[in-house]
Amino acid sequence: MxxxxxxxxxxxxxxxxxxxxxxxxxxxxAAVGYAGxxxxxxxxxxxxxxxxxxxNIEYVLWAILLGLVISNTVGVxxxxxxxxxxxxxxxxxxxxLLGARFLLGDVLKLGGTSLALVGIEITLAIAFMTFLGRLxxxxxxxxxxxxxxxxxxxxxxxxxxxxxxxxxxxDSSFAIAAILALGALSLFTFPLIGHALHLxxxxxxxxxxxxxxxxxEAAAAGALYSDAAGKLAVLTKTTRNALIGFVVLAYxxxxxxxxxxxxxxxxxxxxxxxxxxFVLGFLIISTLATATFFSKEQIGALANLSRxxxxxxxxxxxxxxxxxxxxxxxxxxxxxxxxxxxVIAGFTLGLVLAAQRIFGW
Amino acid sequence: MSEQGQVIxxxxxxxxxxxxxxxxxxxxxxxxxxxxxxxxxxxx
Numbered sequence: 001m002x003x004x005x006x007x008x009x010x011x012x013x014x015x016x017x018x019x020x021x022x023x024x025x026x027x028x029x030a031a032v033g034y035a036g037x038x039x040x041x042x043x044x045x046x047x048x049x050x051x052x053x054x055x056n057i058e059y060v061l062w063a064i065l066l067g068l069v070i071s072n073t074v075g076v077x078x079x080x081x082x083x084x085x086x087x088x089x090x091x092x093x094x095x096x097l098l099g100a101r102f103l104l105g106d107v108l109k110l111g112g113t114s115l116a117l118v119g120i121e122i123t124l125a126i127a128f129m130t131f132l133g134r135l136x137x138x139x140x141x142x143x144x145x146x147x148x149x150x151x152x153x154x155x156x157x158x159x160x161x162x163x164x165x166x167x168x169x170x171d172s173s174f175a176i177a178a179i180l181a182l183g184a185l186s187l188f189t190f191p192l193i194g195h196a197l198h199l200x201x202x203x204x205x206x207x208x209x210x211x212x213x214x215x216x217e218a219a220a221a222g223a224l225y226s227d228a229a230g231k232l233a234v235l236t237k238t239t240r241n242a243l244i245g246f247v248v249l250a251y252x253x254x255x256x257x258x259x260x261x262x263x264x265x266x267x268x269x270x271x272x273x274x275x276x277x278f279v280l281g282f283l284i285i286s287t288l289a290t291a292t293f294f295s296k297e298q299i300g301a302l303a304n305l306s307r308x309x310x311x312x313x314x315x316x317x318x319x320x321x322x323x324x325x326x327x328x329x330x331x332x333x334x335x336x337x338x339x340x341x342x343v344i345a346g347f348t349l350g351l352v353l354a355a356q357r358i359f360g361w
Numbered sequence: 362m363s364e365q366g367q368v369i370x371x372x373x374x375x376x377x378x379x380x381x382x383x384x385x386x387x388x389x390x391x392x393x394x395x396x397x398x399x400x401x402x403x404x405x
Contacts, residue, residue: 092384097391281385285392294396301395304403 018082025083026312029090032070032319033311036063060223060314064187067318076319087316091216092278094309095234099285100294100302107235107286114206114239117355121210121348122240122247125151129340136336141167141260144251145175146333150340153241153276154179154214160244160274164252165261174330178337181326183217186345187317190221193349194229202361203352205229209236210348213341216317219310230310238279245274 040059047054070076076084099107126147133143145167149158155176162172190212194204204225212218215237222233249270255261264270289299355361378386394400 089380089384092381093388093391096385096388100392277379277381277385278388281388285388288392294392297402298395301400301403302392304405305391305395305400307405308403 022083022086025080026086027083028076028080028319029084029087029312029315032066032315033059033063033308035066036060036315037311039066058224059311060220061187063311063314064220064318067315068321069318071319071322072324075322080319084316084319087216087313087320090309090312090316091219092276092281094219094306094313095215095238096278096281096285097302097306097309098231098234099282100289100299100306101231102235102286102289104283104286104290107283110232110235111239113355113359114209114236117206117210117348117351118236118240118243120351121344122151122243124347125340125344126247128343129336132336132340136332138332138336139171141165141255142171142174142333143336144255145171146178146337146340148247148251149175149179150213150337150344152244152247153237154183154217156215156241156276157244157248160248161251164248164264164274165255174333175337177326178333179213180321181323181334182337182341183212183214184317184321184323184326186212186217186221186341187224190345191224194225197349197353199352200356200361201226201228202232203356205232206236206355206361207349207352208233209238209240210352211341211345212237215241216313220314220317223310223314238276238282241276242279244276245271248274 036059039062040057043062044054044056102110129147129150130143133140133146138146144165145158145161148161149155151157158172158175158179161167162169186208190204190208194207199207205222205228208218208222208225208229209232212221212233215234218237219230219234223230249264249267252261252264252270256263285302288294289302294302391400395403
């Protein structure tokens, strides 16, 4: 197990050395992402010139596919790994910059609707995953980690909860692997379901943000459908992320009350520590854009910077996914995760379809 | 991941800024540069 998912530790190393160490991997992210863009622009043209029928594949999917091919064939060499692992950094920077494309009023309106849906999703996901974990006889703390991972925000939530409830690293690895494997599957299934049901960009984006657990995969699943769906997927997922502290705090209380974790001292400090700061960054940029601090051209430039940051993220999603490694993580946690995710995806789809009718999305 | 060990994690106490804070800082710096006209046009 220890060999399957290594949880990297942050070591106190020279900042200049740490920076140099990530350069090759970041260049690889950029190369894979840019190759995705080139393929999107040229494959369609080539197919058309040769009178072939070929679906229009977006750069998002090309970048993910290229990453997956590299990761699952030759593998990612050691020299690139530190830089590839920065994909989450680019994701968060991209989300903050994306704030320029939202007026604050829209954020509050959409965020308010999303918040209600997110509340229902979190409650259902935690209840159902807890039930499934007990049914399959999983260790209680592993069940808690899977419940948090599927209810709130994937890997970040699992890591935050692991520390708060003092769960084993092995349990954390199982839960992370299950969430990542299912996130990878959602990239291919969600757009197909969305198109089959003729979901609007709005409905599909909200659904992706509600049902896909890891933020990078939620953003990618949304962008695979359309640019507008990608924006809404990120906004809905960000609303989910904002609630991470409350859910982790509830679990910390639960396990502390059973004498299996340390009691939480200062609750406000705990919530602030767990609160994803990029959500604040997103709101600040959105407020500035609403106050016309940026001109129209500048908002366009910020939107494009956000797209470049997401491009690195999507390349990273493919490059860090290794199916062989994920398959070694144990069948039971994966089965619980898979059954739970399918049920949650079905339930949230129902919620979104109902909201679509009520709000006329 | 696995052999590649790429799930970044670790309940290890981090010194200085978190990844979130660095990402926000970078985004703000880029936004300030765009606002100041250093980057006039970003192609896509």
